[in-house]
Amino acid sequence: MRRPTAFPPFPLLAAVCATVLAACASSGEAPAPAPADAASAAIAVPVAAVAHPAGETPQWWYRGGAARAAANGAMAGRAKNVILFLGDGMSLTTVAAARILQGQRHGGPGEENLLSWERFPHTAFSKTYNTDSQTPDSAGTMTAITTGVKSHMGAIAVSAGDRDDCAGSLGQARLTWLQLADSAGLATGIVTTARLTHATPAATWAHAPDRNWENDTDLPPEAVAAGCIDIARQMVATPYGRGPQVLLGGGRGEFTTVEERDPEYDDKVGQRLDGRDLVAQWKAAHPGGAYVWNREQLRAARDAPAVLGLFEPDHMQYDHDRDRNAEPSLAELTAEAIRRLSRDPNGFVLMIEGGRIDHANHEGNAFRALDETIALSEAVRTAAEMTSARDTLILVTADHSHTLNFVGYPVRGNPILGKVRGGGEDGGSADYARDLGGLPYTTLSYANGPGHTGASNRQPAGPKRHLHAPSSMEPSTGRPDLGGIDTEDPDYLQEALVPLKSESHGGEDVGIWARGPGSAAVRGTVEQNAIYHFIVQATPKLRQRLCEAGTCDRNGVPVELPQPVDFMRQR
Numbered sequence: 001m002r003r004p005t006a007f008p009p010f011p012l013l014a015a016v017c018a019t020v021l022a023a024c025a026s027s028g029e030a031p032a033p034a035p036a037d038a039a040s041a042a043i044a045v046p047v048a049a050v051a052h053p054a055g056e057t058p059q060w061w062y063r064g065g066a067a068r069a070a071a072n073g074a075m076a077g078r079a080k081n082v083i084l085f086l087g088d089g090m091s092l093t094t095v096a097a098a099r100i101l102q103g104q105r106h107g108g109p110g111e112e113n114l115l116s117w118e119r120f121p122h123t124a125f126s127k128t129y130n131t132d133s134q135t136p137d138s139a140g141t142m143t144a145i146t147t148g149v150k151s152h153m154g155a156i157a158v159s160a161g162d163r164d165d166c167a168g169s170l171g172q173a174r175l176t177w178l179q180l181a182d183s184a185g186l187a188t189g190i191v192t193t194a195r196l197t198h199a200t201p202a203a204t205w206a207h208a209p210d211r212n213w214e215n216d217t218d219l220p221p222e223a224v225a226a227g228c229i230d231i232a233r234q235m236v237a238t239p240y241g242r243g244p245q246v247l248l249g250g251g252r253g254e255f256t257t258v259e260e261r262d263p264e265y266d267d268k269v270g271q272r273l274d275g276r277d278l279v280a281q282w283k284a285a286h287p288g289g290a291y292v293w294n295r296e297q298l299r300a301a302r303d304a305p306a307v308l309g310l311f312e313p314d315h316m317q318y319d320h321d322r323d324r325n326a327e328p329s330l331a332e333l334t335a336e337a338i339r340r341l342s343r344d345p346n347g348f349v350l351m352i353e354g355g356r357i358d359h360a361n362h363e364g365n366a367f368r369a370l371d372e373t374i375a376l377s378e379a380v381r382t383a384a385e386m387t388s389a390r391d392t393l394i395l396v397t398a399d400h401s402h403t404l405n406f407v408g409y410p411v412r413g414n415p416i417l418g419k420v421r422g423g424g425e426d427g428g429s430a431d432y433a434r435d436l437g438g439l440p441y442t443t444l445s446y447a448n449g450p451g452h453t454g455a456s457n458r459q460p461a462g463p464k465r466h467l468h469a470p471s472s473m474e475p476s477t478g479r480p481d482l483g484g485i486d487t488e489d490p491d492y493l494q495e496a497l498v499p500l501k502s503e504s505h506g507g508e509d510v511g512i513w514a515r516g517p518g519s520a521a522v523r524g525t526v527e528q529n530a531i532y533h534f535i536v537q538a539t540p541k542l543r544q545r546l547c548e549a550g551t552c553d554r555n556g557v558p559v560e561l562p563q564p565v566d567f568m569r570q571r
């Protein structure tokens with residue numbers, strides 16, 4: 001029987017089934033013999049029905065996520081290590097198109113291909129909305145994933161409140177599973193291609209009501225007066241344990257002062273005005289740790305017990321644009337992180353973000369969005385090869401969707417970034433399909449963004465090129481003739497219906513793909529905050545630490561909102 005042994009046995013499911021949702025149906029009447037699937041490991045957690053959204057308290061979100069994960073059997077998990085991959089803005093459409101582009105790069109028609117995580121055995125859909133927004137942002141969504149509690153747009157690991165209310169946020173800090181792991185003595189790491197202080201990585205380690213408080217100069221005076229601290233500072237100093245032994249990404253300027261010249265770009269300095277050298281502070285907290293800012297230094301620091309890598313003053317370069325000798329790939333960063341963290345006998349947790357899929361989509365550039373997704377696929381493949389499915393839970397998900405469309409009736413093997421060839425529903429053709437005005441069109445397009453074909457204050461009417469950041473745009477007077485345009489060019493911007501400076505997020509579900517102990521619980525359509533509960537329930541050391549703080553029910557399921565103060569410890 002795959003049952004938890006460290007905690008009390010399962011309840012009499014039948015008794016509670018009457019009051020709860022889901023999962024009970026699959027538990028059967030008689031005790032199931034040797035359950036092989038997570039469904040038979042279901043534990044019921046009653047959740048009160050509330051009015052929406054008024055009744056959605058942080059405790060309600062937490063318990064609701066716990067109930068769903070437990071009903072799905074996550075408590076049967078025995079993970080030693082956890083790796084969460086986050087494709088920022090990686091909509092299901094982005095995944096499908098990237099899969100085809102990768103397949104076509106390998107010489108196939110493309111549709112047959114699978115990205116690395118699409119070979120994982122377990123999948124679910126994640127509902128991404130924020131407490132105050134139907135279509136969410138990366139901060140509120142990552143807060144749901146890291147704390148088990150949904151929150152407002154812009155929230156960094158605090159529960160729902162006003163975005164500019166520092167004082168109100170101070171009692172609302174929510175413990176993340178990375179801080180929990182640190183407190184439980186596991187090794188921890190964070191890797192991203194964005195700034196380390198950007199929304200997604202920030203919500204693993206910092207607490208702020210506003211995602212924009214990345215360095216000291218970003219905080220309004222009232223927030224400073226009320227006691228709020230910038231995100232960068234929180235990333236290097238932590239009350240929960242050792243803090244992240246691996247911090248790899250961009251955002252060098254957020255950690256260094258204006259007095260300090262950038263090591264890579266002569267014309268740049270750091271951004272901090274408070275005189276704090278956060279790199280030195282991190283080094284002091286990690287004796288023997290290495291600070292690196294390029295690929296060669298990272299490789300040379302292979303034996304260092306801890307590493308802080310800041311590879312760009314801002315976000316790291318797109319994989320397509322990076323200097324391959326100077327800047328490591330996401331797969332390389334992944335390998336360096338796992339190599340170090342896996343030395344810890346207590347196990348490790350690691351968050352790895354493909355942070356720029358989102359940026360390319362915002363810029364209306366499908367090429368880079370798909371290319372970044374393929375880079376993430378390589379990183380996930382690396383992690384899957386370096387770890388064992390017997391002891392390491394790997395989850396791959398996105399925080400939210402985008403407006404990328406994959407439409408028309410292109411023939412099999414048609415270049416995914418190309419113009420549609422094919423005769424539509426009525427039969428195939430080698431010629432370009434035409435709209436009713438006689439013009440060809442591409443398979444991929446955006447519902448909104450800077451790819452709109454009207455004239456802007458930056459580029460003339462017609463197809464737009466990357467990087468297009470207009471501040472004003474005229475309505476398009478008609479579709480451009482793409483006959484002579486190479487839409488597979490990396491800098492081509494797909495047509496966008498509604499002219500916006502920045503293409504927007506989308507509100508539909510994203511995927512969750514999972515492998516390893518506890519991954520069988522990842523199924524169905526779940527609220528995004530259930531991801532936290534999949535992780536803590538499937539990892540005995542994490543749920544044990546939560547139980548020690550008195551947050552578990554009689555079945556050992558963490559159901560009560562943990563108070564961060566209970567997890568702080570002296571260095």
Ligand SMILES: [Zn+2]
Nearest residue numbers: 089138358362
């Ligand atoms: Zn975004």
